[in-house]
Amino acid sequence: xxxxxxxxxxxxxxxxxxxxxxxxxxxxxxxxxxxxxxxxxxxxxxxxxxxxxxxxxxxxxxxxxxxxxxxxxxxxxxxxxxxxxxxxxxxxxxxxxxxxxxxxxxxxxxxxxxxxxxxxxxxxxxxxxxxxxxxxxxxxxxxxxxxxxxxxxxxxxxxxxxxxxxxxxxxxxxxxxxxxxxxxxxxxxxxxxxxxxxxxxxxxxxxxxxxxxxxxxxxxxxxxxxxxxxxxxxxxxxxxxxxxxxxxxxxxxxxxxxxxxxxxxxxxxxxxxxxxxxxxxxxxxxxxxxxxxxxxxxxxxxxxxxxxxxxxx
Numbered sequence: 001x002x003x004x005x006x007x008x009x010x011x012x013x014x015x016x017x018x019x020x021x022x023x024x025x026x027x028x029x030x031x032x033x034x035x036x037x038x039x040x041x042x043x044x045x046x047x048x049x050x051x052x053x054x055x056x057x058x059x060x061x062x063x064x065x066x067x068x069x070x071x072x073x074x075x076x077x078x079x080x081x082x083x084x085x086x087x088x089x090x091x092x093x094x095x096x097x098x099x100x101x102x103x104x105x106x107x108x109x110x111x112x113x114x115x116x117x118x119x120x121x122x123x124x125x126x127x128x129x130x131x132x133x134x135x136x137x138x139x140x141x142x143x144x145x146x147x148x149x150x151x152x153x154x155x156x157x158x159x160x161x162x163x164x165x166x167x168x169x170x171x172x173x174x175x176x177x178x179x180x181x182x183x184x185x186x187x188x189x190x191x192x193x194x195x196x197x198x199x200x201x202x203x204x205x206x207x208x209x210x211x212x213x214x215x216x217x218x219x220x221x222x223x224x225x226x227x228x229x230x231x232x233x234x235x236x237x238x239x240x241x242x243x244x245x246x247x248x249x250x251x252x253x254x255x256x257x258x259x260x261x262x263x264x265x266x267x268x269x270x271x272x273x274x275x276x277x278x279x280x281x282x283x284x285x286x287x288x289x290x291x292x293x294x295x296x297x298x299x300x301x302x303x304x305x306x307x308x309x310x311x312x313x
Contacts, residue, residue: 143252
């Protein structure tokens with residue numbers, strides 16, 4: 001029996017729970033929220049599609065009762081304020097830091113061995129806060145952002161190539177921010193063919209820029225943060241843990257010398273299995289990519305510094 005808890009029944013959390021259920025990733029999914037009735041309503045809505053969609057996963061909703069999350073294998077934390085148009089992910093840090101820390105402490109009371117997947121923004125600092133404040137081993141705290149950014153990258157590549165997105169491979173490393181993520185166009189492929197052979201440099205730069213502002217573009221269009229792709233990306237990550245799929249996914253991982261970094265969580269390719277982050281994959285980056293990663297590292301460290309200034313770390 002496998003069990004996943006999703007904390008936060010807003011758009012991203014509910015979508016994640018829905019995708020987990022439809023894909024039968026776990027036997028049980030618990031959706032929990034602080035707002036009275038919200039998680040219960042979302043869970044009931046999802047369960048009323050079970051006979052239509054043909055799934056057997058049981059989704060339950062609870063209001064602020066963490067005892068119902070007991071013995072979860074994976075806990076997804078989406079709670080916190082979403083972005084509004086014109087707002088950066090970093091501007092959310094003050095409010096969301098306190099929420100995420102409190103939530104993580106509560107879930108670990110009842111699921112001390114759970115693997116934590118952090119979705120709340122700003123994601124890299126929130127993952128770092130969770131890891132450092134709770135003293136967990138680094139394999140058990142994962143920041144989701146790179147999985148989403150890489151999926152957006154593959155979408156924009158498929159649009160430029162006019163091809164099936166499932167036949168495109170591409171990675172986005174670095175921080176999960178509009179100016180800190182690094183779409184690796186040099187390493188992207190279409191059916192094994194480097195996209196650098198298929199698209200001109202200016203088109204690849206356009207794809208990279210579209211990827212970097214992918215979240216902000218949707219926030220502007222929707223009036224709030226996106227939720228379909230973030231929810232699905234989170235479910236994709238959770239499935240690799242629950243089913244021990246050993247997928248290579250870009251995630252914010254705690255680095256201990258890899259890529260020349262220490263004491264930071266930032267997006268790099270990792271192998272995801274039943275133990276969470278099972279291995280960090282070190283890519284051979286060129287000078288330009290290394291420079292971009294160094295700049296991304298500096299930006300993430302600067303935001304992490306705000307956690308110390310606020311006294312939450």
